[in-house]
Structures are given as structure tokens and as C-alpha cells.
Amino acid sequence: MPANGTQPIEDAALAASGRRVFEIEQQGLAAVGARIDGAFSAACRRMLACSGRVVCLGMGKSGHVARKIAATLASTGTPAFYVHPGEAGHGDLGMITDADVVLALSYSGESDEILTLLPVLKRQGNVLIAMTGRPASSLAREADVHLDVSVPAEACPLDLAPTASTTASMALGDALAVALLDARAFTADDFARSHPAGALGRRLLLHIRDVMHTGDEVPRVRGEATLAEALMEMSRKRLGMTAVVDGEDRLLGLYTDGDLRRTLADPGIDVRGARIADVMTRAPVTIGADALASEAARLMETRKITMLLVLDDARRVVGALNIHDLLRARVV
Missing domain, CATH: 3.40.50.10490 (Glucose-6-phosphate isomerase like protein; domain 1)
Structure with missing residues (x-):
């Protein structure tokens, strides 16, 4: 017993x-x-x-x-x-x-x-x-x-x-x-308002503007910049990318760490003399500041990317974010 x-x-x-x-x-x-x-x-x-x-x-x-x-x-x-x-x-x-x-x-x-x-x-x-x-x-x-x-x-x-x-x-x-x-x-939005600290609240209440980098934190170069200048900007801002813009800050393209690897693998490109406009992605995936942060997570997952530029209605670059920003906000 x-x-x-x-x-x-x-x-x-x-x-x-x-x-x-x-x-x-x-x-x-x-x-x-x-x-x-x-x-x-x-x-x-x-x-x-x-x-x-x-x-x-x-x-x-x-x-x-x-x-x-x-x-x-x-x-x-x-x-x-x-x-x-x-x-x-x-x-x-x-x-x-x-x-x-x-x-x-x-x-x-x-x-x-x-x-x-x-x-x-x-x-x-x-x-x-x-x-x-x-x-x-x-x-x-x-x-x-x-x-x-x-x-x-x-x-x-x-x-x-x-x-x-x-x-x-x-x-x-x-x-x-x-x-x-x-x-x-x-509604689910009503529920989220009474659960702001929970996972649902973060998914339904947190917007892109709440997590994006703004101002001088956003990497950007002009369209006439060289690839070397773009790489220096990417190194300074440490977001793994840079926006390429015109004189009004309107988006011309995007250059990322992934683009750099593809550039280095292309024997037809002179890395030292290349201009950023020749190697950038001209139609990158973007998002608006009023979108939910969860939408950014969904976009990154479906498009197999890890970063996004944030544009206003005039297609001016107003912010940037990457997957690490969403992780810190506990959206993903």
C-alpha cells in the first residue's frame, strides 16, 4: 500500500x-x-x-x-x-x-x-x-x-x-x-480595444505608423547616386535596404541586401562604376502608414520579403520597416 x-x-x-x-x-x-x-x-x-x-x-x-x-x-x-x-x-x-x-x-x-x-x-x-x-x-x-x-x-x-x-x-x-x-x-476591432496588451490587440490595433522608422532613420539616396553611395547609406541606417528617390522624395526604386548579392553574382555589372538606378528594383512592394502592422507581416510572408517602404498618397517615402520591427512589436 x-x-x-x-x-x-x-x-x-x-x-x-x-x-x-x-x-x-x-x-x-x-x-x-x-x-x-x-x-x-x-x-x-x-x-x-x-x-x-x-x-x-x-x-x-x-x-x-x-x-x-x-x-x-x-x-x-x-x-x-x-x-x-x-x-x-x-x-x-x-x-x-x-x-x-x-x-x-x-x-x-x-x-x-x-x-x-x-x-x-x-x-x-x-x-x-x-x-x-x-x-x-x-x-x-x-x-x-x-x-x-x-x-x-x-x-x-x-x-x-x-x-x-x-x-x-x-x-x-x-x-x-x-x-x-x-x-x-x-466586432473583432471592439474586442481588440479591450485587449490592447494581448496578441489580438496588437494585430488589430497596431498600425504601420506605430512601428516604422521615419525621418533621418529612413535610408534613401537620389536616383543619380552610385552603387557605392547607396551601400554606404545602407550601412549607416542598418535596415538592409535603401529607397531610391527623386528630388521630391517620390519613390523610384528599392535596393536591398538581396539585390547586392545578385549584383555581385552578375559578371556583366561593374560594381565600382554602377549607378543605383541601373541595379535597383523599380517596382518594389510598398505599404501605407495607416495599414495595420499585421498587413505588413502578411505581405512579407506572401511575397517572401523581409522589408517594406512606407509611402504616402503622393508616393513619397515617409517610412521604412523590416521584419525585426514587427518582431519587436510582437506582431509576428
Whole structure:
């Protein structure tokens, strides 16, 4: 017998126990999903009409689920936050205004900390949406809208630890958030604005102008420059390229490290006497400053290049960037 007193158990038995949890929780999700009806729609409409925020309440495991639902709502266009019912009874109730909708989670529907708050919330005029597993419970009876999250069984074999019920509650919270997202025509750009530090935010909010080199940092030579002068400019600016421009800074062409290798491999070119206009790429891939940085990454990938010049509407060179700039910005 192991030192901790537990009986030896086979791997197959452990796996079977894990699969049984999935089966029970799937049954719970199916049961709650089948009850998405007029009450669900009513809850959504109350939240859509809310001029304040959705305040999520819950104790214990229901509290953890309520926190997650509040976070999901807030990130998908429905202002929301979590308040601990116990703390609310000792002053934090002042965080809830009469413009707020209250979403209260309690599987039993009898959590004392939540029931204690109901008279104050009712007197204040808050809309109360309850999520319980007992339609006849005190919380369900007092609610303006009741959402039934009862499940056939908990996955816990002792039927004690909240398992299938918390999974179902979280799924119903996700369903509310997504239904509201659809109703608000919430877009990926809207999502990115509330996630500016995440990968999606960087892809959808970061523009070329935010990462490009400008001014004297942009390598450029005139069309009459020699190849040697262009190489010196490339060495000074260290972007692996130089723009070739006319007297108005309008783009004539581009010369890169790759072009240099091809020039050196061409026996018909006199490297010492060549002019940059004779060896440059005359129609390089370019991009505008208002484009998303993610578009630059896509262009570089599809065109098999590692650098871009940035032009304005008059085809003047206003910036430059390479793959390292996108890597530093964590766009790729």
C-alpha cells in the first residue's frame, strides 16, 4: 500500500474516472442547453436595456463562476464586474447603483449572503437575474428573471463538490455573453480595444505608423547616386535596404541586401562604376502608414520579403520597416 494510505489503482481505472466526469458534465450541459428559452431571452433583453453595468454575485464556487462571467461580459461589450456578497453586506453594496442589473448565482438558491442583500436591491430598484439549480428556491422566487441551471448529477461521486453544476453555470454565462455580443454587433476591432496588451490587440490595433522608422532613420539616396553611395547609406541606417528617390522624395526604386548579392553574382555589372538606378528594383512592394502592422507581416510572408517602404498618397517615402520591427512589436 502507498505511504499515504491510498489503495493502488490502475491507469485504466484513473482514465475511466476521468471519462466519466466528461460524460456526466456533457449530460448536464445538454440539460441546461435544452432550457434556453424565453427566460434566457428576457435576461438578455434586461442586460441590453441596462444603462449601468451587470453586477455579478456569488459565494464559494458560484463566486468563482460569477467572476469569470463578469470578466467575459466585460471583454465582449457588456460592462460588468463582480462583487463579493459577503463584502457587499459590509459596505461594498455602495458599488451597485440603481442603473445596474444584478446577476446572482447560487445553485441552492439559498445563499444567506445573497438573500440578505435582496431587500436593499429591491428597494433600490435593481433588476435581479438569478441563476440557480432550484426554481422553487428563495432566490429564484425573488428574481425578475430566473435561469434554471439544474443538472441531473454532479460529477463528484459523493455528489458534494460542485462540478457539473459549475460547468453548466459557466457555459450559460458564456451563452449570455455571446448572445449579447451578437445583439450589439460587437466586432473583432471592439474586442481588440479591450485587449490592447494581448496578441489580438496588437494585430488589430497596431498600425504601420506605430512601428516604422521615419525621418533621418529612413535610408534613401537620389536616383543619380552610385552603387557605392547607396551601400554606404545602407550601412549607416542598418535596415538592409535603401529607397531610391527623386528630388521630391517620390519613390523610384528599392535596393536591398538581396539585390547586392545578385549584383555581385552578375559578371556583366561593374560594381565600382554602377549607378543605383541601373541595379535597383523599380517596382518594389510598398505599404501605407495607416495599414495595420499585421498587413505588413502578411505581405512579407506572401511575397517572401523581409522589408517594406512606407509611402504616402503622393508616393513619397515617409517610412521604412523590416521584419525585426514587427518582431519587436510582437506582431509576428
